[in-house]
Each structure stands twice: as C-alpha cells, then as structure tokens.
Amino acid sequence: MAKVLIFGATGVAGKHITHALVHSKEGIAQLGIFTSQNTVDTKADFIEKLKSKGVDIHVGDVTNEQDVLAAYKDYDTIVNAAGRNAILSQIDLLRWAEQTSNIKRFFPSEYGTDIEYSSETSPHEKPHQLKLKVRAFIKEHIKRLEHTYVVTGPYAEMAFGRMPPAIEVAGTFDVQGKRAVLLGTGDEPVSYTTMPDLGNLVVAALLHPEQARNKALKVNSFTASGKAVLAEFEKQTGEKWNVKFTPMNELKRLEKEAWEKENPMATVYTLRRIWTEGGTLYKERDNKLIDAEDTETLATVVARVISTQTKAAI
Numbered sequence: 001m002a003k004v005l006i007f008g009a010t011g012v013a014g015k016h017i018t019h020a021l022v023h024s025k026e027g028i029a030q031l032g033i034f035t036s037q038n039t040v041d042t043k044a045d046f047i048e049k050l051k052s053k054g055v056d057i058h059v060g061d062v063t064n065e066q067d068v069l070a071a072y073k074d075y076d077t078i079v080n081a082a083g084r085n086a087i088l089s090q091i092d093l094l095r096w097a098e099q100t101s102n103i104k105r106f107f108p109s110e111y112g113t114d115i116e117y118s119s120e121t122s123p124h125e126k127p128h129q130l131k132l133k134v135r136a137f138i139k140e141h142i143k144r145l146e147h148t149y150v151v152t153g154p155y156a157e158m159a160f161g162r163m164p165p166a167i168e169v170a171g172t173f174d175v176q177g178k179r180a181v182l183l184g185t186g187d188e189p190v191s192y193t194t195m196p197d198l199g200n201l202v203v204a205a206l207l208h209p210e211q212a213r214n215k216a217l218k219v220n221s222f223t224a225s226g227k228a229v230l231a232e233f234e235k236q237t238g239e240k241w242n243v244k245f246t247p248m249n250e251l252k253r254l255e256k257e258a259w260e261k262e263n264p265m266a267t268v269y270t271l272r273r274i275w276t277e278g279g280t281l282y283k284e285r286d287n288k289l290i291d292a293e294d295t296e297t298l299a300t301v302v303a304r305v306i307s308t309q310t311k312a313a314i
C-alpha cells in the first residue's frame with residue numbers, strides 16, 4: 001500500500017491525478033499534497049474538498065529543504081505534477097528524496113509528449129529542455145530512488161478544444177461555429193490521452209511497481225487522425241463542418257516565426273508539429289503492462305468537448 005505525496009496537485013494535470021488517487025479503491029494507504037500558502041488561500045474550496053476526503057495538506061515553500069523534508073517523512077512515493085515554469089524545482093526535490101530513506105519512488109512531472117522519442121530530433125526541441133535536464137539529473141545522480149516517467153501524449157480535451165482566433169491556425173475545433181482547422185493533411189494519426197485517463201494511468205503505474213520501475217511508460221487512451229476527430233464532431237453535432245487545413249510546411253513556418261518573435265505560443269506550434277509528424281506513435285503502447293487497457297474513447301471525449309463548449313457559450 002503506497003503512501004503518496006503529490007506536488008502540483010491543484011494544477012491542470014495535477015487535479016486529474018489527485019482525483020484519481022483520491023478515488024482509487026486499492027493500493028493507496030495515505031494521500032497528501034504539498035502546496036504553497038498562496039494556493040491554500042486562492043483555491044480554498046478545492047483544498048477543503050481534499051481535506052474532507054482525508055487528504056493531508058502540507059503547506060510550505062517547494063524550494064525550502066526543511067519544509068519539504070518535514071512533509072517527506074510520512075510518505076514513500078512522490079508524484080510531481082509541477083507546471084512548465086516549475087519543472088526545475090524537481091531537481092532539489094529529487095536530491096532530498098534520494099537522501100530520505102522512506103521515499104522509494106518518484107514520478108517526475110511529465111504527462112505529455114515523449115521528450116526522448118527520437119535520439120536525433122528530441123534533444124533539440126525547445127519545449128523539452130527543462131524536462132530533459134530533470135531526466136539527465138536522475139540518470140547521473142539518482143541511484144536508490146525508483147522513477148517512472150508517465151508519457152501520455154497530448155490531452156484530447158485540449159487538442160480538440162477551440163483555440164483563440166490568433167492561433168487557430170495551430171488547430172481548432174469550434175463547436176458553436178461548426179468549423180475546424182486540421183493540421184498536416186488531416187490523415188496523420190496522433191495518440192491522445194483524456195484527462196480522466198491521465199489520472200487513472202498514473203494510478204495504474206503506481207499499482208504496478210515492477211512494470212513501471214525506472215522507465216518511460218508510453219500510455220494513451222486512443223489514436224485518431226484529424227479527419228477522424230472531425231468526423232466524430234460532425235456525427236455528434238449532426239452537421240457538416242467548415243474545414244481548413246494548415247499544411248506541415250506552413251505549421252513549421254509559423255513555429256519558426258513564433259520562436260523568433262518570442263511569442264509565448266511558440267511551444268504550442270512545436271508540440272503540435274511533433275504530434276503531427278508522428279511523435280506520439282509506437283509499435284505497441286504500454287497500457288497492457290500496467291493493466292490499463294480499458295480507456296476512454298474518441299466518442300466519449302468529443303461528447304465532453306461539445307458539452308463544455310456549449311455550456312461556455314450560454
């Protein structure tokens with residue numbers, strides 16, 4: 001039975017991971033989160049909800065060794081879901097965990113695109129750099145702690161969302177407007193993970209320590225092309241949609257321009273270019289390894305996106 005401490009529990013990914021851990025019917029003996037006073041103040045309702053479910057709340061500064069060590073003493077597993085701007089905070093967290101004998105396992109904040117998909121191109125992708133530094137630190141300095149990188153590919157709910165007008169060339173599904181922009185030719189398959197499945201897959205990895213030990217687990221919910229996603233939206237909305245395409249050459253041009261102009265959306269272009277190029281595809285995914293083959297479908301997540309966009313428009 002694992003005793004799990006979560007960092008980044010109230011974030012976009014962390015909320016889903018925390019929810020799945022709270023509702024896990026087996027394998028979790030104790031659950032806590034480490035968070036800042038600011039999050040406790042600004043997300044008070046969510047924190048109270050966690051408390052009511054028996055989750056322990058440890059408040060402190062993630063960069064303060066004493067605060068972190070005080071929380072570490074009650075747990076054996078760390079699940080980190082830090083946001084992109086806090087990825088490097090994990091290096092100290094790993095160092096301190098390595099020195100804390102009761103901590104046995106560490107799940108670094110990954111939950112996305114495979115940062116070591118290709119030995120030729122992945123090392124040079126700008127959005128991968130911070131996570132690559134964390135992996136390099138683990139390779140070099142972590143001897144005792146076990147680690148698992150949960151690699152999920154893109155979240156379907158986000159990838160099938162409606163983009164703001166300025167960036168809809170990077171792909172969009174607009175339910176109200178019945179219009180979509182597809183990337184590449186629209187035929188390229190991409191493997192997606194839904195956000196509830198993200199949580200369930202992390203729990204499954206936690207419950208299969210032998211299979212998940214010291215590796216990147218490549219898991220997902222389903223694989224679909226842009227045209228297949230569009231066809232599902234059209235089926236469920238009962239109407240043909242207006243479709244445009246952003247071909248690969250144009251996507252690459254926009255990506256280059258965005259990085260040159262230091263546009264904060266540059267990461268979005270890069271990740272979507274990687275997904276469209278096939279950077280989420282494997283001969284075999286690892287779901288079976290952790291007994292997690294029962295995942296959500298394209299139809300389920302499209303229904304969810306339609307409901308979310310429709311409610312937002314009311």
Ligand SMILES: NC(=O)c1ccc[n+]([C@@H]2O[C@H](COP(=O)([O-])OP(=O)(O)OC[C@H]3O[C@@H](n4cnc5c(N)ncnc54)[C@H](OP(=O)(O)O)[C@@H]3O)[C@@H](O)[C@H]2O)c1
Pocket residue numbers: 007008009010011012013014034035036039062081082083084085086089109110111112113152153154155158
């Ligand atoms: N596959 C995909 O499509 C996809 C999409 C989004 C994210 N991701 C990945 O999921 C992981 C989490 O990303 P996210 O978008 O969920 O992150 P996020 O919501 O931006 O932030 C997650 C949490 O990080 C902590 N945090 C933020 N800034 C911090 C700072 N300066 N110092 C210390 N802690 C800080 C906060 O923890 P508290 O909760 O304690 O306040 C925050 O809630 C990342 O590895 C990201 O790359 C993947």
